[in-house]
Amino acid sequence: MARKGKFSYESLQDSQILLTYLKALVRGFESGTMRFSVKDEEIVLHPSGLIHFGVEAKAKRGRMKLALKFAWREGEDEPGEGTDVLTVEPEAL
Template identity: 50%
Template sequence: MSKGDRFKYESLQDRKNMAEYLRALADGFDSGHIVFTRKDAELIMSPLGLVEFVVEAKNREGRMKLNLKFGWREGTEEEPLTDDSLSIKG
């Protein structure tokens, strides 16, 4: 689904495909250019400057959920929201 400047994709994936998507996101943040494509829909994003990063992980009765959220404003430099550090290990 793509409407204007919105892109949405939902599916079930195996761990290998998820790792590939996450590597592509990491490469996009590194290069400053992320392109999302599905059929005839495309959205290009340019993460520059500071990026707001939210991680939410849940384990409720054996049902696991991980939400990652990234946000930024184009063309602005912002101060970091916090100096708190996060550790993620595989």
Template identity: 30%
Template sequence: MKTDGKFRHDSLQTRKTVKALLEALTKGIGKGELVLSDEDGEIALEPDGLLNLRIRAERADGSNRVDLRITWNDESRPVESKNAPKIG
């Protein structure tokens, strides 16, 4: 099982299947363990601590899109600290 690397999967699914996959993701995030796999590969992730969530939605010319991104840093890696923004 890969602990470093990339996993990508693209396929057409029904709403019911997408809902089940999203529920599996939320369950894995809750447990702190995500294992993603298909016939081309597998990766294990351990979401913990503060997670950064980004949601984007778009509708244009009859095409719709929702992007969901969740990112976090492993505790073993140093987190880059940024100063607070300046507001004038």
């Protein structure tokens, strides 16, 4: 069970550090446990079952934004309404 509360963190990082965070998220989804901490703040989440996934990407006047959202309820395993399949591909170099 996740520890109750809210955890929030924002910083300016280079892409290599962000890759480290993204790989940690992947390992967390694989293992079923994610621990987020900074200083004396901490929350532990246990992703399982069906997980709501959202993505928002924007490009406007040289400013780029990518937001990912994951949400789930403990014990929720019933599929919701069908959705289209998202494709995410890197641009060829």
